[in-house]
Amino acid sequence: MREAEVFETVVKILTPHAKNQAALAGVKMDTNILDDLKVNSARLVDVVLAFEDAFDIEIADEEVDSVNTVGDCVRLVLAKAS
């Protein structure tokens, strides 16, 4: 799976949770999910469930702890899906 494809799907999954629509419009790999997109931290569990469904992978709770940016999500998914 190509990085661009994963990036697009990750952003799509984050979109309904992002309170900062301006940051979403200019989203990049280094965009911080909590600080920039203003996603409620409690909603990360919903985001992870959506990743699992979209990419047919399983993500352990401890793997989520190191995810801060959109790029972290993309790299985690690519590592799992490969």
Place this chain on the structure above:
Amino acid sequence: MSERVVVTGLGVIAPNANGLRDFELALRKGRSGLRANAEMREAGFSCQVAGVPQGVDAIATSYFAEDELLAMNSSHRFASIAAVDAWLDAGLARPERGDDRVDWGSGAVLGTGIGGMDTIAARIVPYVNEKKVRRLGSTAVEQVMASGISARVSGLLALGNQVTTNSSACSTGTEALALGAARIRAGLAERMLCGGAEGASHYIWAGFDAMRVLARGFNEEPEKASRPLSASASGFIPGSGAGVLMLESLSSARARGARVYAELLGSAVNCGGHRGGGSMTAPNPESVRRCIRAALADAGTPSSAVDLINGHLTATAADPVEVASWSAALERPPASFPLITSTKSMIGHALGAAGAIESVATVLMLQHGFVHPSINCEDLHPEVAAFSASIPHAVRETPELRVAIKAGFGFGDVNACVVFRKWNASGARSEP
């Protein structure tokens, strides 16, 4: 001296109308919002009719952001729309989401009878039974916690005063008004959004069907199924929706030049202790009378001043008992009995939202000088036949309407009663 409490905003999501304009029109026309319910039919309910507000998802989508909607089940949507509408109707600006200011003077008492049963039934029970607890995600708790609706609204409107959810079965919505008014009177809040919401879910209604308290025999005629005061009443029709009233101290309303609908003159809540004919499911008639009298005493209003009763009147065998209790409490026999009507005849029994939606109806009737019909009781119950002159079958124009009283009686033998008086244009108290 305690603060006077006035109504400065209204919001309503009801089976027969959404929003004040259409709700008033529906009330005047006697428009029923009751429809055949596919889920109840599929599940083999005896009663297959319910009152469900229509077009709510479209309103919710236009009112709330995508991330907010992800955690809003039906009662959350009803409560949130009605609360935002009441807030805007009161002439207040909806805060921007990025604005960190908190309105410390404004709070909410928004009740529910059952709560997020739709979320429990559709998500929690199936996922847990399938050993997929993790799949519940983050939004289950806030949709099933009893205080979910008031918590949701507090975030939408940046409320900083007391925010809570009361629950006292079918008296919940009326009780919320009493609780909020007490806080304003005591000077502890300037404004309280008060009312209640109940979700639309056959899982909420199933237990009532099993108890045989829901109407039978009218599945093919849904609009005729809710029959308060009727000889052919066979039980209530479950309803859903939300009603929210902005209660405000008179000093706050005056300071900001707010439009005032009515004064909440007084209120009372009590319990019959499951004695004297009262039980988990039936009211102790003495407690009902005491509650009504206490509300009038709190209002400083003689019973002779009451122009209109918006009764609890659910279409069960309790209706004639309730009318007798009103007559005894007010000491007004049939010849001098005030007008009495049942909003439930059009919207069914919205449980924890009932008293709130019906209070919105009551305030609208006071403001616009009319009494809505109590539909489907052309065949009056013989025990209330003596009161027939007081029961409108069509809308009555009543510009002289001044004082209206609303009560709710709930499982647990609990009662709540509020007294409203029309606010006259000059802003002074109109004499009873």
